[in-house]
Amino acid sequence: MAERGHPLNSVVVNKLEVAPGLMVLRVAADGWELPEFAPGQFAVLGLPAEAARCAAADADEERPNPRWMIRRAYSIASSSVAREYFEFYINLVRSGELTPRLFALEPGDRVWLGPKVTGAFTLGEARRDSHLALVATGTGLAPYMSMLRTILPTTHGRRISVLLGARNSWDLGYHAELRAMERQHAALCYLPTISRPEGEVRPWPGRVGYVLDLWRDGTVESAWGFPPDPQSTSVYLCGNPRMIDEMCALLTGEGYREHSRHSPGEIFVERYW
Numbered sequence: 531m532a533e534r535g536h537p538l539n540s541v542v543v544n545k546l547e548v549a550p551g552l553m554v555l556r557v558a559a560d561g562w563e564l565p566e567f568a569p570g571q572f573a574v575l576g577l578p579a580e581a582a583r584c585a586a587a588d589a590d591e592e593r594p595n596p597r598w599m600i601r602r603a604y605s606i607a608s609s610s611v612a613r614e615y616f617e618f619y620i621n622l623v624r625s626g627e628l629t630p631r632l633f634a635l636e637p638g639d640r641v642w643l644g645p646k647v648t649g650a651f652t653l654g655e656a657r658r659d660s661h662l663a664l665v666a667t668g669t670g671l672a673p674y675m676s677m678l679r680t681i682l683p684t685t686h687g688r689r690i691s692v693l694l695g696a697r698n699s700w701d702l703g704y705h706a707e708l709r710a711m712e713r714q715h716a717a718l719c720y721l722p723t724i725s726r727p728e729g730e731v732r733p734w735p736g737r738v739g740y741v742l743d744l745w746r747d748g749t750v751e752s753a754w755g756f757p758p759d760p761q762s763t764s765v766y767l768c769g770n771p772r773m774i775d776e777m778c779a780l781l782t783g784e785g786y787r788e789h790s791r792h793s794p795g796e797i798f799v800e801r802y803w
């Protein structure tokens with residue numbers, strides 16, 4: 531399966547379905563070197579339309595040209611220090627064009643991986659010494675996994691909180707790794723919350739609600755022992771655009787400003803759609 535000019539230049543080396551419709555996919559370059567990148571950046575994955583869709587997905591709405599390469603951006607979840615493969619954390623959009631095809635891949639299958647990695651959602655944009663609140667819903671956690679895997683071993687004197695929202699506990703794909711990181715690194719505080727506790731198989735012992743609630747009710751202040759404020763803290767927001775809009779409104783009310791290249795601020799945003 532290849533399109534002229536876009537050979538499937540990479541291979542799936544590992545696929546782990548952590549929950550229905552949620553997977554960790556590792557992709558290695560075949561015969562070329564993965565580029566350097568800064569944690570938080572994204573790469574592009576692609577498959578031709580003739581690639582099979584997974585069984586759980588809806589059928590294609592239209593019949594796409596089979597040679598057409600479908601491409602989408604995915605945040606890299608792996609450390610930027612080890613570049614043996616890129617790890618991605620992907621949510622199945624059943625009616626989507628690319629994710630049903632990515633979910634049909636198995637180890638050994640070929641995929642197109644864009645040779646360029648880009649994106650400004652990186653820690654280099656924030657003040658070097660600022661505390662970090664990394665806020666995500668679902669697969670919006672991916673860039674933070676790369677950041678944490680890369681910087682935690684050398685982080686001292688800076689507090690980092692991960693505020694993660696998911697529907698159910700099984701949608702917290704990196705829960706065990708984040709708990710382990712938290713035990714190993716005093717800088718890190720992992721704060722998961724679920725919004726559908728009534729669907730849990732066993733009672734969920736943790737927080738219930740949205741990440742917005744965690745920010746509003748002082749959970750970060752309790753974890754850090756001091757309140758986050760725009761002078762001391764950079765806030766990263768990634769994933770669902772509705773969560774991002776609501777968090778931006780809340781933070782702006784507290785004096786935080788959205789960051790851009792031309793106008794420095796303390797809120798950094800990556801919208802997935």
Ligand SMILES: Cc1cc2nc3c(=O)[nH]c(=O)nc-3n(C[C@H](O)[C@H](O)[C@H](O)COP(=O)(O)OP(=O)(O)OC[C@H]3O[C@@H](n4cnc5c(N)ncnc54)[C@H](O)[C@@H]3O)c2cc1C
Nearest residue numbers: 602603604605619620621623626627628629669672802803
């Ligand atoms: C910079 C960037 C980084 C991204 N990183 C990731 C990532 O790490 N993991 C990831 O799963 N997605 C990520 N995305 C989203 C990804 O690029 C695709 O949009 C997504 O996988 C859907 O592709 P599709 O072809 O199956 O759906 P499409 O046919 O393109 O349908 C798009 C629709 O699917 C919905 N949608 C898109 N993304 C999601 C999602 N993650 N969860 C639920 N619904 C969604 C929206 O309603 C959107 O309008 C990222 C997007 C951007 C711009």
